[in-house]
Amino acid sequence: MILIYRWLTLWGLSLLFTFSVAYSQETRDYDELDAMDSNQEYELKTKFSQLVFFEYRGTNIFEVAGGAATLVGAPQDTDYSFYFKLGFKRSFTDNLFLGVSYNNYKLAYGTTEQSLNSFDFNLEVFVLPYEKFSPFVYGGFGYNANDDYSASAVKVQGGFGAEFIVTDKLGLKLFAEYNYSLDDEIDFLIIDQEDDSFLRVGLGVNIYFGGDNQKEKRLERIPTQIKSNPIIEN
Missing domain, CATH: 1.20.5 (Single alpha-helices involved in coiled-coils or other helix-helix interfaces)
Known part of the structure; x- marks a missing residue:
């Protein structure tokens, strides 16, 4: 038992x-x-x-800007002069763009004002690509020349700014850019026997277009994931 x-x-x-x-x-x-x-x-x-990236922005940017340019580090008698920019950018990712631009600007020193042109290549990063307001930073290199292209110089540049989407596909931006010349072949830019630098500031617009195909491809992938891994509602 x-x-x-x-x-x-x-x-x-x-x-x-x-x-x-x-x-x-x-x-x-x-x-x-x-x-x-x-x-x-x-x-x-x-x-x-x-996906709001494709509503606010897009994969391509056409940019137009205007502002002022001035020499940096000159001892005296410098002033702000006219600056104009026209460019195009293409996205690698939602927040990374590669851009090329043409810039026409003037630098004043004493009683002289020199008209110059530059062709710039930049990588630009948007900090908040899915928001209407986004800071951005960029950097790259460029080619400087006077109006008749008889003198030229290579330069590097970097800048920062902020963009606000005023309506879908249209952004208003404010930016500042530092440029450092690697060659003093342009005689006007020689100051104290050193490679010269200058500052450009501007206000402009970004006109966005493109991206519909990428948006559709992303939408196609999302339902596939939902079907293969259904969400269980509690």
Whole structure:
């Protein structure tokens, strides 16, 4: 009798342990499933929200800007003069653009004002590409020349600014740019026998276009993920 009682007790404890392990495993599976579903839902919501890039902006930019330019580091008698910019940019990602631009500007020193041209190549990064307001930074190199291209110089440049989308596909921007000349072949730019630098500041517009095909491709990928990994509503 005692043996039967011990056997029943042992069997009951074993059965209880088995149910406990099974219940713990099932609970853990549900917790992992909930966590996975939450992560999938967050990822899909993020991808949907990023589509606003194609509403506010686009994959191509045509830019026009105007402002002023001045020499930097000149001892005295410098002033701000006219600056004009015309450019095109193409996106690699939503926040990274490669751009080329033509710039016409004047630098004043003393009683002399020199008209110059530059062709610039820049990489530009938007900090908040999915928002209407976004700061940006850029840098690259350029080719400087006087009006008749009898003198030229290579330069590097870097700048920063901010853009605000006033309406879909149209951004208003303000920026400042530092330029450093690597060659003093342009005689007018020689100041104190050093390679010269100048500053350009401007106000301009970005006109966006393109990106419809990329938007459609992203939309096609999102439903595929929903079908293969359905979100379970609690």
